[in-house]
Amino acid sequence: MNKCIILFSGGLDSLSYLAQYLPNWEIIAITFDYSQQSNKEVEVAKGIVSELVRKDYMISHRIFDLQPVKWLFPSRSISPKYHPSSVLPFRNSIFISLASAYAKTMGSERILIGNHTDDGADWSPMGVPKNPECTRDYLKQLEETLDRGRLKWNAGRIEIWSPARTGLSKASNLKRGYDVLSDIIFQSWSCWTGKDKHCGMCLSCRERKKAFKNAKIVDKTEYAI
Ligand SMILES: [Zn+2]
Numbered sequence: 001m002n003k004c005i006i007l008f009s010g011g012l013d014s015l016s017y018l019a020q021y022l023p024n025w026e027i028i029a030i031t032f033d034y035s036q037q038s039n040k041e042v043e044v045a046k047g048i049v050s051e052l053v054r055k056d057y058m059i060s061h062r063i064f065d066l067q068p069v070k071w072l073f074p075s076r077s078i079s080p081k082y083h084p085s086s087v088l089p090f091r092n093s094i095f096i097s098l099a100s101a102y103a104k105t106m107g108s109e110r111i112l113i114g115n116h117t118d119d120g121a122d123w124s125p126m127g128v129p130k131n132p133e134c135t136r137d138y139l140k141q142l143e144e145t146l147d148r149g150r151l152k153w154n155a156g157r158i159e160i161w162s163p164a165r166t167g168l169s170k171a172s173n174l175k176r177g178y179d180v181l182s183d184i185i186f187q188s189w190s191c192w193t194g195k196d197k198h199c200g201m202c203l204s205c206r207e208r209k210k211a212f213k214n215a216k217i218v219d220k221t222e223y224a225i
Pocket residue numbers: 190191192193198199200201202203204205
């Protein structure tokens with residue numbers, strides 16, 4: 001069975017993408033604990049993997065303790081609106097690089113990340129990609145760069161796959177994941193707050209709601225509002 005490594009935050013996008021590999025791949029889910037805005041993510045990720053193991057899927061979980069990374073944030077404030085200060089600079093590149101090294105250690109050549117086409121779409125009114133690290137072109141170039149740096153005795157090119165790479169939007173990625181996991185999808189966590197329920201107001205919650213609506217799936221997430 002082929003083995004892949006997925007950057008698994010416990011969120012909707014990464015769980016939906018992970019689901020699509022469950023039937024045919026052995027999965028190593030890695031979660032980075034870096035004092036992210038919602039530490040709840042790590043606990044959610046643990047719970048979901050445990051549930052998938054109970055269902056006899058070939059999946060294991062590794063949590064990477066990256067606490068010092070918190071010093072790299074420009075701001076630790078939580079805002080219901082998207083703002084560059086709420087994003088860790090080069091986050092995906094840092095995490096993919098670490099995952100690539102781990103993949104080599106674990107005998108895998110495929111990295112999965114849940115970025116979809118909406119992540120890299122133009123962000124009005126600035127007219128720049130919302131997160132250029134999420135675009136297909138960026139990931140292909142990173143894949144090329146990693147291959148150039150690969151020690152030649154360490155056979156095998158690392159491939160970086162994402163929903164964006166195959167042209168999937170947030171909603172279409174969700175639909176494919178839901179087809180595999182059904183209501184387990186609702187165990188994912190999207191909210192930027194770490195409260196008991198999704199707040200329903202932050203940008204991430206609003207995008208979650210929109211994705212279920214666009215995918216024509218009844219949203220059973222419990223929102224505060
Ligand atoms: Zn929220």
